[in-house]
Amino acid sequence: MSFLNMKGVCKGFGQGSTRVEVLRDINLEIQEGEFVAIVGYSGSGKSTLIQLLSGLSLPDQGTIELDGKRIEGPGPDRGVVFQNYSLLPWLTVLGNIELAVERVFPKYTASQRREHAMRYISMVNLAHASDRRPAELSGGMRQRVSVARALAMQPRILLLDEPLGALDALTRGKLQDEIESIMMAERRTAVLITNDVDEALRLADRVIPLHPGPGAVLGPHFPVPMARPRDRAELNDQPEYRRLSGEINQYLSDLRRGAQGGVAALDPALANLAPVHFKRRRGVANVQTVS
Amino acid sequence: MRHVIAFSETLGLSWVSPFARLISGEDPRRQFRAILLEVGLPLAAIAVFLLFWSVAASSIRTSLGTLPGPAQTIEQAGAMWQEYRAEKAKEKLFYQAQIQRNAARLERNPSARTTAWTYNGKPTYLDQIKTSLVTVFAGFLVATLIAVPVGLVCGLSPTVMGALNPLIQVFKPVSPLAWLPIVTMVVSAVYLGEAAWMPKSFVISAFTVALCSLWPSLVNTALGVASIDKDFINVARVLRLPTSTRITRIYLPAALPLVFAGLRLSLGVGWMVLIAAEMLAQNPGLGKFVWDEFQNGSSVSLARIVVAVLTIGVIGFALDRVMVILQRLASFGRPVQA
Numbered sequence: 001m002s003f004l005n006m007k008g009v010c011k012g013f014g015q016g017s018t019r020v021e022v023l024r025d026i027n028l029e030i031q032e033g034e035f036v037a038i039v040g041y042s043g044s045g046k047s048t049l050i051q052l053l054s055g056l057s058l059p060d061q062g063t064i065e066l067d068g069k070r071i072e073g074p075g076p077d078r079g080v081v082f083q084n085y086s087l088l089p090w091l092t093v094l095g096n097i098e099l100a101v102e103r104v105f106p107k108y109t110a111s112q113r114r115e116h117a118m119r120y121i122s123m124v125n126l127a128h129a130s131d132r133r134p135a136e137l138s139g140g141m142r143q144r145v146s147v148a149r150a151l152a153m154q155p156r157i158l159l160l161d162e163p164l165g166a167l168d169a170l171t172r173g174k175l176q177d178e179i180e181s182i183m184m185a186e187r188r189t190a191v192l193i194t195n196d197v198d199e200a201l202r203l204a205d206r207v208i209p210l211h212p213g214p215g216a217v218l219g220p221h222f223p224v225p226m227a228r229p230r231d232r233a234e235l236n237d238q239p240e241y242r243r244l245s246g247e248i249n250q251y252l253s254d255l256r257r258g259a260q261g262g263v264a265a266l267d268p269a270l271a272n273l274a275p276v277h278f279k280r281r282r283g284v285a286n287v288q289t290v291s
Numbered sequence: 292m293r294h295v296i297a298f299s300e301t302l303g304l305s306w307v308s309p310f311a312r313l314i315s316g317e318d319p320r321r322q323f324r325a326i327l328l329e330v331g332l333p334l335a336a337i338a339v340f341l342l343f344w345s346v347a348a349s350s351i352r353t354s355l356g357t358l359p360g361p362a363q364t365i366e367q368a369g370a371m372w373q374e375y376r377a378e379k380a381k382e383k384l385f386y387q388a389q390i391q392r393n394a395a396r397l398e399r400n401p402s403a404r405t406t407a408w409t410y411n412g413k414p415t416y417l418d419q420i421k422t423s424l425v426t427v428f429a430g431f432l433v434a435t436l437i438a439v440p441v442g443l444v445c446g447l448s449p450t451v452m453g454a455l456n457p458l459i460q461v462f463k464p465v466s467p468l469a470w471l472p473i474v475t476m477v478v479s480a481v482y483l484g485e486a487a488w489m490p491k492s493f494v495i496s497a498f499t500v501a502l503c504s505l506w507p508s509l510v511n512t513a514l515g516v517a518s519i520d521k522d523f524i525n526v527a528r529v530l531r532l533p534t535s536t537r538i539t540r541i542y543l544p545a546a547l548p549l550v551f552a553g554l555r556l557s558l559g560v561g562w563m564v565l566i567a568a569e570m571l572a573q574n575p576g577l578g579k580f581v582w583d584e585f586q587n588g589s590s591v592s593l594a595r596i597v598v599a600v601l602t603i604g605v606i607g608f609a610l611d612r613v614m615v616i617l618q619r620l621a622s623f624g625r626p627v628q629a
Contacts, residue, residue, distance in 0.1 A: 056525055074528040086522035089623045090544040099540060103530045133623055153530075 002029035003189055004053075004157060009062035011048055022048045024215035026062070028208070030157075030191065035183060037192040037200035038218070039248065040210030041256065046193045047083075049210070050161040053191060054080045066156060076104045079150030083162040085142040087134040087149075093121060094130040097149050104153045120152040121145075123182060140171035147179065151186065158190040164199065173232060176202050184228055197248050201241060202230050209251055219255075222248055306330050359594035364601070367594035375415045382410045414575055420602065423576035426493055427565045427610075430500025431558050437501070438508035438557070439550060443538070445509070446516025446546065463506040467499050467564040471571050474498050492574035499568040504561035511553025515546030547621040555614035562607045577603055 006028040012021040022045045030036050040046050051057045052064060055074040064071045066078070087096050097117040101108065108116065121130050124144035134142055143163055150158055163179075164172045180203055183190060194200050200207045201224055209219035226240055235241045299307035309325035345360035352358075359367070393405040414422070445452040478495050485491055519542060527541045543550075569578025581599050584592040 054529060056528060074525075074531065076530055078529070080525075080529050082522060082525065084522060086526050088523060088526065088541070088544070090547070100530055103532060135623060 003032040003034075003067055004028070004030040004191075005063075005065040006052075007063050007065075009052060009059045009064060011045075011052060011057070011059050021215045023052075023217075025217055028218060030189060032189055033187050035190045035192065035203060035205045037194060037204035037207045038210050039194055039197055039200045039207060039252070040216075041212050041252070042195055044210050044212035045216040046195075046210055047161060050080070050159050050191070050193050053157075054078050054159050056080075076100070076153045077156045078159055079153045079155030079157075080159045081143070081146050081150045081161065081163045083165050085134070085139075085146045087142055087145055089134050092131050092133055093126060093137070093145050094118070096134070096145060097121060097152050100149050100153050117152055120148040123151065124148045124178065138171075139167050140175060143167065143175065144178070147182070151182070151188075156189065158188050160190060160192040160194075162193055162195065165195070172199070177232070179203060180229055197245055197252070201226075201244055201248075202232065202235065207244070207248060209248060209255070211255060219251060306333075353593070355588055355593050356590050359597055363591075363594045364597045367591055368598045370591070371416050371595065371598060375417055378412055378415045382412060385410045385412075416580065419575060419577055419580045420606070422493075422574070423565060423569065423578070424606070426496050426569070426574065426576060427500055427558070427561050429493075430497040430565070431504060431554075431561050433497065433501035434505040434557055434561065435508060435554060438505045438553070439512050442509040442512025442550075442553075443516055443542070443546075445513035447538075447542065449517075452513060452517070459506065459509065463510070465503075467503045467567050468571065470499050470502050471495070471568055474502065475572065490574075492572050495572045496565060496568040496574040496576070496578075499572070500561045500565050503564040504557040507556035507560060508550070508553040511549045511556070512546060515549030515553075516542050518549075519545045548618060551614065551618035551621045555611065555618060558610050558614055559607065562603075562610060566603060 006026050009023060009026040010021065011023045012019050014020055026049065028036075038046060038049065048057070052059055053071070055071045055078065058072070071078075088099070091099065094114070094117055097120060098113055101113050101117050105113065105116065118127065118130065121127055124147055126141060126144055126148065129137065129141060134145070137145070143166075147163065160179075164175055167175065176199060183203070192200065192203055197207075204224055207222045207224055209222075211217045211219050222244055224244060226235070226238060295311045296308045299305070299311065306326075306329040309322045309329060313319060313322040313326070341361050345362070348358040348360040350357075389408060393407070396403045396405060441455075445455055475495050478491060478498065482491060482494055523541050523545050527537050532541065565576070566578040566581070568574070569576040570582040571578075573579055573582075577599055581596050584595045584599070
């Protein structure tokens, strides 16, 4: 019995003829302590998937079970790191995290709560900024607060919805390092949604491409065996990394080509087109087709 | 100096910052340009206005003499200040005389009963301003206490909003002058034991102010709560916050900038309504002052009314600034339209 279990999950939006099936028959099993990354193009239904896992929306068909219990709504046992941080701008960094701690550990005294929150703020290296408001922080710092908030809830599973999508490449790399070291220390089950194959390969134990919607399904699983910590610079030299990166990228670009041609994915047939030759003759443009 | 700049910007006094920056040694050419734009331009506009005013005023003859220009207005403002001083001096003399009289009486007969009268002179112009301010704040307070909770409920529940919306839309555009007779009659009928510190005329004007200034706060609060960022609601849902915590920790703070924008509009409306209400309700205050001067019809009445008009404008401006500051503080670093 796996820790997280999605069985035959479907989700669509709209009614009647305007109805769009976003996810069709999603099946996924995640073991406890496993870090799974789901990669896919934007608009392929990745965010809908995380919405379902967090319980913010419910599946039309199928079931999602966490540790044998069916998910029927949102709850603090699933810590979500939203792409747009979702910090409350009227609270300080500490206040934002304390609000979460207060809900999850209602029996804590004020000083225990503070101590607990500060531990996670230090974990993301923001102890110096604990009394600042989100408006005074950079994007990377805000996302760190968001990660700290999710971890401070000590959730059974961590859901990361394109957490680094809005950040520049340098900050992104740095935060990947931080997330990896935190996840190694905390050993929590996590699902990462991303559109970046390299990010998925750096962080995850298993990478699953999402076959894009409408009617998205999960593609084949790619286990990532590289040893941790995975150093960004060294990773590029590892044949295993290069092989996986190549395979996943190939799979995704095949999908894309399939989607664009309107032909079945993975088997992109070439359209029947003939080359065209242009010839210029005495100022008059003349087009000649040779077939 | 950095704090001076930040503070003056919080106050909405953006013209202070180029001076402060100049003193702290930032690029002088840019700061001089900023001073020219932020200080020079408004001053020039005021000068042109004063010129236009004095020329236009001198060519208009009314039954009370020519319309007062800036010079006569300043002169009357000075005269009114002298009146205030004179009235205060009279009051002081009155109390001194009373103390002496009572002391003398006690000296003649130690068991004599003395009486302490309070001075009952006519209210000075500053007293009128004070009354107006107290009234507008009382009305504004009542309006806030009604508008914010009702707006909150409207914003939270589309059902309540749907039910109340027609009422709000109909009552919102009603003029204070239409409310006044009804408020007068209702207050006269309900408010029987008239307390000395809260005369009937005060209650009437305050309630009229409240009735008219209620609407912007109500509508803005409802809008602020209803248009709350979906991300904040998601946070509340993931944390499974109970309703009371949701309201105090999520909805209210999220709506606060718009609530204060509404309160600011309300106070502005209230201040405008108050003058009209005081004129008609004969509640002591700036409105009554204007009306009395109009009825008085002396040769200086028009100049005194112009002084009152300018006072009303300056106080209205000051009130608005105060609300802008509050609005800024409630916006947590997000920009505010000044």
